Amino acid sequence: MxxxxxxxxxxxxxxxxxxxxxxxxxxxxxxxxxxxxxxxxxxxxxxxxxxxxxxxxxxxxxxxxxxxxxxxxxxxxxxxxxxxxxxxxxxxxxxxxxxxxxxxxxxxxxxxxxxxxxxxxxxxxxxxxxxxxxxxCYETSPEQAAAAISGMGKAEGLQLDRNLVQDIAALTSNDLTLARMEVEKIALYLDASPEKPQEAGGDILALLGAENEEEDITFLINAALSGDTGPLSLEIAASKSQGLSEVGLIRVMLRHLTKLAELRSKVDRGSNIETTVKHPSVFFKDRNNYRRQLQIWSSQNLARLIERILDLEIKMKSSGQPDHVLLEEELLLISRKAAKSR
The missing domain is CATH 3.40.50.300 (P-loop containing nucleotide triphosphate hydrolases)
Structure with missing residues (x-):
């Protein structure tokens, strides 16, 4: 079926x-x-x-x-x-x-x-x-994400205003897994439940620091994939005190790698990198990072890297080692590989 x-x-x-x-x-x-x-x-x-x-x-x-x-x-x-x-x-x-x-x-x-x-x-x-x-499972459109996020809010006892729903969708790039984490975080902060519903406005994201966490995750991913080993080591050390979600980072990284692999395939078919990163699907603030990474990573290596990141989540659930240790080791390994290929 x-x-x-x-x-x-x-x-x-x-x-x-x-x-x-x-x-x-x-x-x-x-x-x-x-x-x-x-x-x-x-x-x-x-x-x-x-x-x-x-x-x-x-x-x-x-x-x-x-x-x-x-x-x-x-x-x-x-x-x-x-x-x-x-x-x-x-x-x-x-x-x-x-x-x-x-x-x-x-x-x-x-x-x-x-x-x-x-x-x-x-x-x-x-x-x-x-x-x-x-x-x-297809990519989620902004409209689908907004509808799903509103439904998540109702299930948690949250009345999310329209602007907040759109902010969560934009913040998570329409990734419903990450969006659910944000909704659950808001519900926990407001002590909301279906029996005790609460209203949530657009300022709640800034209050909870969701945007800062997303920026930290994005910095870690780009530092690793671009071979910036020094800054990566410093950011890893700083992130330990901030309580970043290891699983959340993995899932953001998988989305980034999938996008990078898609762009790399266009380059392999003859498109030049500069034209590729200026495609409307690439957010303008991300172009420099994608430009650098397209020069470093081949399609074959990206396929292997995606498999490694998928395997990493399995290890987190089964190895018994702390999640942050496994993640740090993998990010530093990726960074060293990227640095050698620059």
């Missing part, structure tokens, strides 16, 4: 035992991840999570089905999360087909496949499966 991204959580929760495999695909990487996080939230505390990647399935296509139908060490419920980076979905087709054709019921499988289209043979396979569920 194929549904719209905004409907998949409701559809899945209406019949959680009816879907053996749920897959999020499409160009919006952060939306894919956010929706899978939302889907597994109700079961994450009561079932064991098993993370798989394409390397776990390449030599053993039955591994996915085996994991879904096997019993955990203590007989607890489990859920499987399979992450497929760009270009890996085709290689996972045999494993997913084996799972969907299995006669043995098992634990639910959630697949994050950013970059995969919803018209592929694999997408059709899942759409036609009675226990398969798939949704493509």
């Amino acid at each position: 194929k549904v719209k991204a905004e409907d998949i959580v409701r559809r899945h929760r209406s019949n959680p035992d009816g879907f053996r495999l749920t897959l999020l695909c499409g160009p919006n990487v952060t939306r894919c991840q956010a929706l899978v996080d939302e889907l597994i939230a109700p079961i994450s505390k009561s079932s064991e999570r098993v993370d798989l990647t394409i390397s776990d399935l390449s030599d053993n296509p039955s591994r996915l089905n085996d994991e879904a139908t096997s019993t955990s060490l203590f007989g607890d419920k489990r859920h499987i999360v399979l992450r497929l980076n760009s270009g890996e979905a085709v290689r996972a087709t045999a494993a997913i087909e084996t799972l969907l054709q299995s006669d043995t019921s098992g634990d639910p499988v959630f697949v994050i496949a950013p970059g995969m289209g919803d018209k592929t043979a694999l997408a059709k396979l899942i759409t036609d499966a009675p226990d398969g569920l798939i949704a493509p």
Whole structure:
């Protein structure tokens, strides 16, 4: 069954035992991840999570089905999360087909496949499966973001004025994951709830310092990708006392890298860098950063970097090491790589 991204959580929760495999695909990487996080939230505390990647399935296509139908060490419920980076979905087709054709019921499988289209043979396979569920995640328009943010506010007990909704959308570049974080922050500050609704005006963002945090995150990302190791080290040290969200930074960085990869592909097709960065889709304040980074990063290296950042979020959830340590190591590694390529 194929549904719209905004409907998949409701559809899945209406019949959680009816879907053996749920897959999020499409160009919006952060939306894919956010929706899978939302889907597994109700079961994450009561079932064991098993993370798989394409390397776990390449030599053993039955591994996915085996994991879904096997019993955990203590007989607890489990859920499987399979992450497929760009270009890996085709290689996972045999494993997913084996799972969907299995006669043995098992634990639910959630697949994050950013970059995969919803018209592929694999997408059709899942759409036609009675226990398969798939949704493509496209980039969010300003109008869609505004409507979604208003809905988030109502769910949190907030009456957001129109200007504030637009400010949140602009601040987060229409990223609904980041927008939800801002809305939740406002609700917490105002002690709002559906039972005790509160009004929120445009000055609340400045009051909470959301813009400053966004600027700090943007500086860290651009310093790393541009090879500015010295300033990056200083900003990392300063950010420790400011409590920046590591996951929030990762998701902003993924959006930035996706945009950078899109611009790099235009350069590869013959467009010069100066013309590319002056495209209307590039905010004028960001042009210098994109100009520098397009001179440093090739399409191949950007693809690898996106995979590394996606893997970093998995490590944060499973390695046991502090998130800020893992993030600092990765940013400094990226910065040193960029510095050598300048």
